[in-house]
Amino acid sequence: MKRKELIIVAGLIFLLPLNAQEKKYPEPAPMTPAMTEYWQPQPQVVTPDPVPSDAILLFDGKDLSQWESVKGGPAEWTVENGVFTVKRGTGDIQTKRKFGDFQLHIEWRIPEGIQGESQGRGNSGLFLQGIYEIQILDSYKNETYVNGQAASIYKQTPPLVNAMRKPGEWNSYDIIYTAPTFKKDGTYRTPPTVTVLHNGIVVQNHTIIRGTTPYIGLPEVEVHGDGPIRLQDHGDPVSFRNIWIREL
Template sequence: MSEARTIGLNKGVTTTLSENYRLNFFIFMTTKSFISAGIATLLVFPALAQQNKMKPEETEVWEPEPRMVTTATDKAPSDAIVLFDGTSTDQWVSGKDGSSPAEWVVADGALTVVSGKGEIRTKGEFSDYQLHVEWKSPTEIVGEGQGRGNSGIFMQGLYEVQVLDSYNNRTYSNGQAASLYKQRIPLVNATKPPGEWQTYDIIWTAPRFNADGMLISKARVTVIHNGVLVQNNVELDGPTEYIGIPKYKAHGPGPIVLQDHGNPVSFRNIWIRPL
């Protein structure tokens, strides 16, 4: 072991070379920290000063100006396309051939399924949109599970939001009212008793495909059932399948389809706002 060298300090106090090194290192690091803090302060203060010099109007955005839309509790927004106003099926055709008149019954401001006449679909085709639909299951309770007040609303003719009497009527969870049929369970069951009018407000974002037909982004949907959020911007795995696993295939805009499932479900006040 080498002989330790000593260095005299104030009033005869001595320390080894290694101790003196540690002391100097501590002084160096402390000084460095103060310098770094000072530099940081010098950098921050000008930014704060610049922020304080800004005027409120420098962060105001005036263009584009959102267009005015008028609303009413029982009517469609002024910029909506009314798909059913309680009197006419002019916006609808039979799903059997896509051209024949819709054969469902219009009475008392409602459009009601006629069993065996098949689904109906809109003449227009859409991609992204806000859709409002009011529906009612039959007052008379007949059947159970999927056989009770069953219908469906298909986005782009392919993706179903289930319509079902789910009031005291247990069925598989991904097949009850407001489910994305066989794919997504609603957050809660907001169903009203049979015979009462119910609302669906649906925000639909269509899937995207590239020029080669490859999927870029999945479809997404938000569903509000009777004022309650039940599907929160969820992704779908593909078009609705009764049997099997959903799988995307490239497609463009599509119609809104109302399903004939053999039950006299009624609809009214249907409108859409393309987004």
């Protein structure tokens, strides 16, 4: 084969991949709305008022059958006129059921005419999974350490604002809680987090709970599973009503 012919053949071989790349394929079909829609499974229908139909009622206004003493035996707090009230000296109470992730609604009231100041006025506490305390306190014109006022994660994170109503009026907490998960070494894989609305106002916004909430000392990580909702007997006659929970 002559030199000129060799050059032509080599050039044709060199062009083959280019010709292959230039081959045109059909354009993909245009997107339609249906391509990004799915219809199953349909969410469960839940009626919202007065209590969500899928909620667990923790207090029906009649008795404390859903609760027990943390010391064992029945809860001994006082029930009257659709409300239950801390009975001083009887100790904390907790739900018989245990929970993981949940949405909780609870209403509470500091008695009108309450006396005292700082932590000594209308003190109680709400413990998530029996471990992590959301403070209950009369924070209406009552100054105290900010990570110990109402709606604080006790001794950790103060509320974004003070949304307290005055003594004698009802307060509400709406709480969305995500339970922690743990590594094999006992540390958090994912820490517990909580969102709290105090009287409808966001005061904790997906706040990380760093561990236990002791009165003395720093937070510690304790490995645990599901746990109860616990209410504290701190010696003050704080009252409660309209308590329900939804498991998430």
